[in-house]
Amino acid sequence: MGFRYKKSLNLGGGVRLNAGKNGIGISAGTKGLRISHGADGKTRVTASIPGTGISYQETVGSKKQNRKVIIFINLQLVCFMSLQALFEIKSKMAKELHCPCY
Secondary structure (H helix, E strand, O other): OOOOOEEEEEEEOOEEEEEEOOEEEEEEEEOOEEEEEOOOOOEEEEEEEOOOOEEEEEEEOOHHHHHHHHHHHHHHHHHHHHHHHHHHHHHHHHHHOOOOOO
8 A cells, every 4th residue: 555645726716736746737627527637647537426425537538639638727727817817906906096895
């Protein structure tokens, strides 16, 4: 039996950065359905019934298809970070203008 290590950082918007002993991966989705690209280079889709511990996991696609998934996940991450940056700018502007809405 070997030791396992896993740490997950929630980036918001259903996106998680996952770190384990073999490297870093990324996943996107919600409770019940998630798509992940692991440190091993494999892409997996996981469907589960939340709260039961029951899940089904399938490794999908070829390396070429996996690249498309990685691009899609990266685009989601870039969009999320852009929205977060815009929100921070908007908050700073509102504070500078003494707007009571923030």
